[in-house]
Amino acid sequence: MSKQLLSMFSNRRLLLLTIGAMTLSASQMSLNTYIILYATNHLLVSIVFAGMLLVISEVGGSLGRVIWGMVSDRLFQGNRMIILCMIATISTLGFVTLATLSEGVNLVVLVLIIFVLGFCLAGYNGLWMNAATEIVPKEQAGLSSGFSTSIGAWGVILGPPLFGLIADVTGSYSASWIVMAVLMFFLWQFYFYF
Numbered sequence: 001m002s003k004q005l006l007s008m009f010s011n012r013r014l015l016l017l018t019i020g021a022m023t024l025s026a027s028q029m030s031l032n033t034y035i036i037l038y039a040t041n042h043l044l045v046s047i048v049f050a051g052m053l054l055v056i057s058e059v060g061g062s063l064g065r066v067i068w069g070m071v072s073d074r075l076f077q078g079n080r081m082i083i084l085c086m087i088a089t090i091s092t093l094g095f096v097t098l099a100t101l102s103e104g105v106n107l108v109v110l111v112l113i114i115f116v117l118g119f120c121l122a123g124y125n126g127l128w129m130n131a132a133t134e135i136v137p138k139e140q141a142g143l144s145s146g147f148s149t150s151i152g153a154w155g156v157i158l159g160p161p162l163f164g165l166i167a168d169v170t171g172s173y174s175a176s177w178i179v180m181a182v183l184m185f186f187l188w189q190f191y192f193y194f
Contacts, residue, residue, distance in 0.1 A: 011136060017128070019152075023180075024084075024087070025155030026163075026183075030159045032054065034167075036050040060122065065125060068083055085188050089185070091184060093181075
């Protein structure tokens with residue numbers, strides 16, 4: 001068993017996928033954790049509207065899980081990696097946009113940004129799990145998905161505290177959005193070299 005587990009660490013594609021998924025997980029949880037605080041404290045919208053933004057993000061994610069899978073299967077012949085790179089790139093642009101917003105932002109624009117971020121950041125999971133099982137031999141599919149989930153889930157644990165620390169140190173949510181964008185963008189660019 002330990003030999004098989006070591007083979008997961010030596011699979012470069014699986015390791016890159018897992019680290020990339022960690023950044024998506026960190027970004028997803030940071031958005032979920034801080035969107036209400038960001039919207040009320042930085043954009044000065046009502047708490048009710050800020051709560052609706054979280055709901056809109058989750059609705060986007062629910063649709064994303066279905067639609068991204070369909071796009072991957074039907075338009076890209078099951079190439080999960082290119083779709084995951086697209087998701088990371090769109091999310092990076094969304095975070096950079098959030099970093100530039102200020103009080104008085106058009107609320108329709110804000111809703112669209114949050115919907116797209118939710119669509120991407122909560123919609124990637126199925127692609128990740130499929131990719132983790134497809135890049136190893138079939139007999140290692142279960143071990144591969146467990147390995148990838150165990151490591152990738154650290155993004156859920158590390159992302160929000162890192163985001164909050166950056167916001168506290170800089171006094172700015174914008175800096176936190178930018179750091180998340182930069183981390184995600186650079187880690188996911190490795191996939192273009194597969």
